[in-house]
Amino acid sequence: MLHNGFRYLSDELAPIEIETLRVTPYPHALCLKSDPSTPFHLPGATIRTSYTLHVPVEQLPSETVRSSVPLAAAFFISYQPHAAAPAIRAVSHGETTARLYANGLNQLAHGRYGMEAAARIGTGIAGFEMITADLQESAGLLRGTMRKVLSDGS
Numbered sequence: 001m002l003h004n005g006f007r008y009l010s011d012e013l014a015p016i017e018i019e020t021l022r023v024t025p026y027p028h029a030l031c032l033k034s035d036p037s038t039p040f041h042l043p044g045a046t047i048r049t050s051y052t053l054h055v056p057v058e059q060l061p062s063e064t065v066r067s068s069v070p071l072a073a074a075f076f077i078s079y080q081p082h083a084a085a086p087a088i089r090a091v092s093h094g095e096t097t098a099r100l101y102a103n104g105l106n107q108l109a110h111g112r113y114g115m116e117a118a119a120r121i122g123t124g125i126a127g128f129e130m131i132t133a134d135l136q137e138s139a140g141l142l143r144g145t146m147r148k149v150l151s152d153g154s
Contacts, residue, residue, distance in 0.1 A: 012029050020070075029055055030057070104117075
């Protein structure tokens with residue numbers, strides 16, 4: 001996605017201010033489990049361990065977000081390489097909340113084990129399930145969906 005016009009905010013960790021629904025960037029090295037597919041390549045400064053590849057933020061092919069941004073949507077992504085085309089479907093606030101809670105980090109740091117925080121986020125944003133296949137088509141579909149979310153709040 002970084003090669004398709006998206007900016008880098010964080011790699012998996014995204015602290016959210018519950019009251020304002022703003023995301024604080026946490027730009028640290030992008031961690032990959034394997035080399036990217038063609039035509040993408042890793043920069044020479046990539047650090048390789050026996051299990052992961054770490055790409056320094058300065059070497060990423062996009063702008064890095066450095067200040068908090070509003071949270072507008074959550075996309076629950078499933079990569080299906082044999083799918084005919086990428087697809088996005090809206091999910092309910094309840095499903096968004098459940099998926100956020102199930103995939104959240106550190107729920108015990110929040111009152112009521114994080115359920116109230118997940119519900120605040122899940123009911124305050126749009127939620128989508130996305131099936132990805134071709135990367136460029138997926139990026140275009142994601143970009144179009146975000147334009148719609150940002151323009152009309154749906």
